[in-house]
Amino acid sequence: MSKFFPKICLSFLLVASTLAGCGDSGPKPSSKPNEQTARTNFKGSKFTVITSADNPPFESHDSANNQIKGFDIDLIHMIAKELEAEIEIKDQDFSTLIPSLDSKKADLSIAGFTPTETRKIAVDFSVTYFKGDNVLLVLEDSGIQSIEYLAEKKVGAQLGSTQAEIASQISHVVKDLQTIPYNKISEVAEEVKSGRIAAGILEKTAAENFSHIGTHLTIIPLDSRFSQPTSIAFPKGSTLKAPIDAVIQKLESDGRLEQLRKKWFGQ
Incomplete structure (x- = not known):
């Protein structure tokens, strides 16, 4: 009896383990259950936008009301409205913008960026929203x-x-x-x-x-x-890139982006 008992116990444990595994064969809950929502639903969110407000008519200081104005600024407000999100715009020297994104100190930057291969090493870029000479x-x-x-x-x-x-x-x-x-x-x-x-x-x-x-x-x-295309810059892997790309394409297709260009550039 003692000779066969360990083998019986071992067989029982293997069967029990198999049954337990079968009982857990359904889809496992995601470790990030709201991951998809986080990528697409920005209602009520607030994002930090950095720029360099010395590049009129893209972005510059309005001395009359101490605000930053320009084509880029109007565009990012339109994008935020589409996403139902709030934004805080901060002014920095241009040379500090990409390092700030790389260190995750801001959510995005709009400052007349050309998406060069060198810059793509550090940050991601949106689709083109303006082409300039x-x-x-x-x-x-x-x-x-x-x-x-x-x-x-x-x-x-x-x-x-x-x-x-x-x-x-x-x-x-x-x-x-x-x-x-x-x-x-x-x-x-x-x-x-x-x-x-x-x-x-x-x-x-x-x-x-x-x-x-x-x-x-x-x-x-x-x-x-x-000549150069112009895009918005994001930290690498940002979940904002895809929805903002979609908004830019929407603004282009429905004519609002063209209206904005005419407002600031007369073209």
Whole structure:
């Protein structure tokens, strides 16, 4: 009896274990039961949006009411309304925006971003919501007509911007071109106006804003190699990307995004 008893007990335990497993063969509850809701339902949520409010007409300070205004700002408010969410907009230097997203200090950033391959290493980007051209901002009497005229001259661009990357590209093909970074686009325009640098590289609509102020500044178009799409930036893996992509596409298809472009750019 004692010889067979351990085998009987072992068989019984195996059968019991199998039956218990069968009883648990249905779908297991998710460890994140509200995961899908978290990705699609943002009603009542509040998101931190960071920008660099020195890039009119995309984003700039309105001195009349101490608010940030612009095309990007109107767009992000439209997106928030569609998602039934609230937003808090914070102003930072442009060069700090992607590091802030990378360290999860903000939920998204709208600041005229071009989704370059280098930036995609650190952050995710939305679908394109605007396509812009880049230009040289120069004094009217500078004699500069193209990038070839920049040899042995100083050119400014905003630190960390696509325009700074373009300046670097141009420096490889134009003799002795010196590129100088600035924290704010307005600083680039002021340096051109004062004659301390020969040209600034800016997005066309921003450059037009500065050249229309009556400062004897004018713009020189750069060729299509330097055109750029514009997107919203998110921390890697953000659950906001997909729903915001959908909202941008909706605003594009129903004409509201085009109306917004006409409001700010007349196009």
